[in-house]
Amino acid sequence: MELFYSPNACSLAIHVLLEEIGKPYTLRRVDFSKQEQYGAEYVALNPKSKVPALLRDDGTLLTELPAIAWYLARSNPELKLLPPDIDAEVRTLEIMDYLVSTVHMRGFTRIFRPENFSPTPEDKEKVQATGRKTIVDGFAIIAPVLGASDYLFGAFSIADAVLFFLEYWAVRRAGMSLPSALDGHFQRMLMRPAVQRALAAEGLS
Template sequence: MKLYYSPNSCAMAVHIILEEIGKPYELALVDFSQAAQYKPEYLAISPKSKVPALQRYDGSVLTELPAISWYLAKLYPEAGLLAEGIEAEVRTLELLEYITATVHMRGYTRIFRPATFAPTKDDEPTVIETGRSMVIQGMNILEPVLGDKDYLLGNYSIADCAFFYIVYWAARRAHIPLSARLQAYFDRLMARPAVQRMLAAEGLH
């Protein structure tokens, strides 16, 4: 399999999952700094012009972080990244959807790409603050789900792989303070060997 990724993007979640699974895979860099996601070579892989994209063993391509995450967890159940049973699966999908569609796309996109939402340059600071408020609200909603557990659903899962990039961006990109509980959770995730291998491969820290 081949993962199309850009460093420090939401593709980190899938990158972690692949490292947790431990099967051979390839990395294919999509350099956002060179607008590679809009070039014909990548559009032939994913017309959506975004990452992650996963080229599977049969050559077909799967996109969208929740779908890729669920697929990999089901393909490799021995990795233990998705609890069995319909209730556990639907709760995992619920978390993946909220993390990606709300906290990331509604919150972080405003922080990192304010011009997309701002009518004028002068409006961009307001857009950024709105994004920060959305991210903080999202983390405030997800923190009680974590509670006193080590991981969101008790056992480590693909939901934690996704939530990792949310708290990583808060700590390392957006400079949004983490609560004591989320800081401990972030430290716990950072200590995982799979996360460390992902960070090293992407040139992050």
């Protein structure tokens, strides 16, 4: 398998999961500073021009972070990366979708790419403030799900890797503080050897 990623992008969640799984895979960097995601070679592979993308051994490509995470969990059942019962499984999918489609795409993207939301430079601060509010509100919704547990659904699952990259962005990229339950989760995730390996491979700490 090959993971198409960019350092410090949301592909970090899939990178962490591949390290948790521990089977051989190849890392393929897509250099955003050279706009490689829009280059002919990458577009031929992934017309969405996004990371993460996972090229499977049968030559087929998977995109969309929650779908890739779910595939990795289902194809490695012995690792129990998804909760065992259907209700907890659908809650895992629900939370991953919320984290990516709302907290990432409507929150952090407003902070990192305000020009995507308004072409008027004077709107930048307003757009970013809306992004911050979306993140704060989103984290306030997630914190009670975590509660006093170490991980979102008791044991470590794919949803924790998704929450982790957003916690990482909040603290290390956006200079935000986390609600205490999420901060505890973030610190626990940083202690996991798989997370440490993924961060090191991306040149992060």
